[in-house]
Amino acid sequence: MTTDPTAMRILAEITAMLVQTVGDEFLLAEEVTFDTTFNEDLALESIEFVALAELLRQRYGAAADLISFLAEKDMEEILALTVGDLVAHISGTPVSAPAA
Amino acid sequence: MAEILANSLRFHVHRLPAADAPGEAGATAVFLHGLVVDNLSSFYATLAVPAARDGHDIVLYDLRGHGRTERPPTGYDTATAVQDLTALLGALGLDTRPVTLVGNSYGGTIALRTALARPDLVAGLILIEAPLSGPWIENMLDTLSVAALDLEGSKVPKELASLGARKAARLTATADxxxxxxxxIDDIAAGRVFTAEDFAQLRCPVLAVCGEHSELVPGAEELARHAPDCTIRVLPGLGHDVLQGGTDELRRVVLDRLAAAARPQPDAVTV
Structure with a gap:
């Protein structure tokens, strides 16, 4: 698990956005890690991803540049992403791999 | 920005600001999704993100009662849907310069109704598999009534939820x-189909996209016969599911159309 403070901060912020989007009866914050996938692990609906995208835009603005990040992906590919993939894109640097 | 109050209803809206495209002003396009099991997300990866990347301003919203928009007990007729859309355009500040409306299925019906009621607000129409004329109201009522009976008092949503199939549970609960x-259902039953006179009144360019095997092709052909400026594109091998089944070709057609809408008209050029 990374200890990069920027990545950890963004993970915490995205986790809070996910709980806000999905509702805390369905999603507990402690379930979300860098390896969590939107579809397999969170069963996120497409519309919830769009709602999350809105919160990301409000929080990170144009810097998040979700459009170029997502432009070549269909919804299935988007939902197959991990939270870590999104964190890495937003922080602009790959989240460091777990120590061997 | 995600929630907009318009026509006394809280609408779920998602706006994709156009990507940077120096020296090029893009079109503004508002997308309208289909009935009951649809919501704004069906446009997101298919058309909205690619259009935003091409430099267009994109507005997605969940229709009344659908997706994450409020679900009041009444107001599902097309006249109210037009009021909802025009109020939303006003709330978003998009009522000063006409926009392109892109409607899928019943969203296309609402888009065309809006272009007739408020031609000042609509620069162009892109209608994807829109039911326009013929027996579609009867056919759709049959389908919806059977679905309603199946869902009435059904324990299916709860059973799905307990199995962890949250997405399917939500979808059936919303439909129920x-x-x-x-x-x-009553509001759709009270609706009326478009006439040749309606089509003849359209003032904006119209693109109608249909699947080759769709029962809605004759309606689109009638539209093309009577509307002053209408192009029809029939996508081979597809039925009603053009958006998901023919995404790549549909995207090319829609992006071409939006690029044309973004170019200044020759008579609008000033010295």
């Missing part, structure tokens, strides 16, 4: 509420 606890 719309079909059995709102006036949607």
């Amino acid at each position: 509420e719309l079909l059995n606890r709102t006036s949607l």
Whole structure:
């Protein structure tokens, strides 16, 4: 698990956005890690991803540049992403791999 | 920005600001999704993100009662849908310069109704598999009524939820509420199809996209015969599901159309 403070901060912020989007009866914050996938692990609906995208835009603005990040992906590919993939894109640097 | 109050209803809206495209002003396009089991997300990866990347301003919203928009018991007729859309355009500040409306299925019906009621607000129409004329109201009522009976008192949503199939549970629960606890079916039954006179009144360019095997092709052909400026594109091998089944070709057609809408008209050029 990374200890990069920027990545950890963004993970915490995205986790809070996910709980806000999905509702805390369905999603507990402690379930979300860098390896969590939107579809397999969170069963996120497409519309919830769009709602999350809105919160990301409000929080990170144009810097998040979700459009170029997502432009070549269909919804299935988007939902197959991990939270870590999104964190890495937003922080602009790959989240460091777990120590061997 | 995600929630907009318009026509006394809280609408779920998602705006994709156009990507940077120096020296090029893009089109503004507002997308309208289909009935009951649809919501704004069906446009997101298919058309909205690619259009935003091409430099267009994109507005997605969930129709009344659908997705994450409020679900009141009444107001599912097309006249109210037009009021909802025009109020939303006003709330978003998009009522000063006409926009392109892109409608899928019943969203296309609402888009065309809006272009007739408020030609000042609509620069162009892109209608994807829109039911326009013929027996579509009867056919759709049959389908919706059977679905409503199946869902009435059904334990299916709860059973799905307990199995962890949250997405399927949400979808059936939403459909059950719309079909059995709102006036949607009655409102559609009270609707009327478009006439040749309606089509002839259209002032904006129209693109109608249909699947080759769709029962809605004759309606689109009638539209093309009577509307002053209408192009029809029939996508081979597809039925009603053009958006998901023919995404790549549909995207090319829609992006071409939006690029044309973004170019200044020759008579608008000033010295």
